[in-house]
Amino acid sequence: MIELPDLMHRTAVSRGAHDWLAALPVRVAQVCADWALTPGPALAGGSAALVLRVRREDGSAAVLRLAPPGDGFAGQVRTLAAADGHGYVRLYAYDADRDAALLEPLGPALAAAGLPPERVLDVMAATLRQAWLVPSPPDAAVPPGTDKASTLIELIEQLWAETGQPCPAAVVDRALDYARRRADAFDPEAAVVCHGDAHPDNALAVLSPRPGAESGYVFVDPDGFLCDPGYDLGVVVRGWEDELLAAADPVALLRGWCARLSAATGVDAQVIWEWAFVERVSSGLYMIRHGQPDAGRAYLASAARLLG
Template identity: 55%
Template sequence: MTELSAEAQRSAESRGESGRQWMAALPGIVAELCARWSLRPGAPISGGKWAYVAHVTTADGSGAVLKVSPPDAEFHTPARLMAAADGRGYVRLLAQDASRCALLMEPLGAPLAATGLPVDGMLDVLAATLRQAWRAPCVPGHTVAAANDKAVGLIGLLDDLWPATGKPCSPQLIAKARGFAERRAAPAAGTEQVACHGDPHPGNLLAVGAPRPGAETGYVFVDPDGLLCDPGYDLGVAMSGWQELVLRADQPVALVRGWSRRLAAATGVDEETVWEWAFVERVTSGLFLMSHGHQDEGRELLASAELLR
């Protein structure tokens, strides 16, 4: 019952010995958590890329979801963000164990990505739910820096991962992404900073089981990174997918520019900010995925980014 998805196995194996040790210890960790929280384990949930995720049943017969992440994964900031949000735009957190990097959460339905909605419809739901999620209090310990820490980190990824992955895209693409990231690293004075989700794609936006406060769109986010950043970053991530549409579009730039205009209009965030964050995210995510064993997905992202430069 502690079977990892193929993607999660690849991610764990990319961590080397620590990842293999975690996979070996996982059955015991899950058994320990189930005993402590009075849970009956159920079927693993497919689709998880970085952690073990499974259905469980609580002592009162209610459903819940158990997530266990590798010990070297970022855990504390996302957990604090979900706790601070208290279900507003985010999945409700029922319990957590920091020593085991484990979360017990409310059960949710299918992701937005599975609805069959057109891209514009999905972007509208993403934008509306992000506006709700951004109202979560900033995570304790976060401070507003003079430079945008996320952009600085992405510059480091570009510099490190492009050679490490065998230079799988053009140097011109790296240069353009780096230029955009440098501009985002020095935002104008007064730029808004919010507690961003960090990875708000349609697969991370899941339907709630019943209407409730904080989930007015019918969806809430899971798996936040929980970083302090300008809200344009979240919007850039939200529109950095749909590689297959970009790759076969007659006018890929016009297509993706339309997405950035739509998100900007829905949120009041500057359109160029959304466009630049999305471009940087498309390139850095492609390199990151390749570095963690997800070669095909990473190459598709990079190929789509080449059409947008």
């Protein structure tokens, strides 16, 4: 029997993926038999997919990831295959019918490294510079109204009502204003394949130096959509709620982090700031809606402190 990580289980339940949860033991057994894998323990840290340490037939270590319905599995493996290890975990094999991927084993997440925020930002910027080299799919397109900022406008408006308006209206108004600005500024010609959820828990240490991982870290779980690169950098600084809630001047603190990322990547600091605020609010509302109310309210509280 596999002990499911609590966060993964709660997320699946909140999304109504009961059948997927019930079928997981059989699916794990089938995939491991087909790929000659010996399953190990589940890894904590992910919020959606089941991730297991496994041993391959030749004795080498790997990681098996089984994605839930609606997790964007096809886009993830497309991005990982195109990246070929540059900025991303290496993809060994995948099964599209069962949403299963066999991946390079990695070390701890950057978030667990105990580094000061500034050093974390430097590593994230360096890793993103590698990840943004992933070529766009030849058929990539962003139809009007489907750019990331436009979808976040819809999400914020929907979740604001569904969660009972859990923060001041001024916070939501500011997030919507910034999102509209980002939607108006979207330029497909300047877009890159964004990771889409580039926070320090999704950057994991490589076990030994290798090309494409010069920062010492690579990303896992990409969404892999075309967007302004400032979006990924906004995600990098959308968290840090404890630091911002404790800071005497949270605006100056976050502005400084945005400036640091801007200097490392060439992306405008104001663009990073706006994406970070939009993501802080949308993510806070999403967490409240999907089983992480305390974390979500902390995100929204930190956003309120950034209104000045």
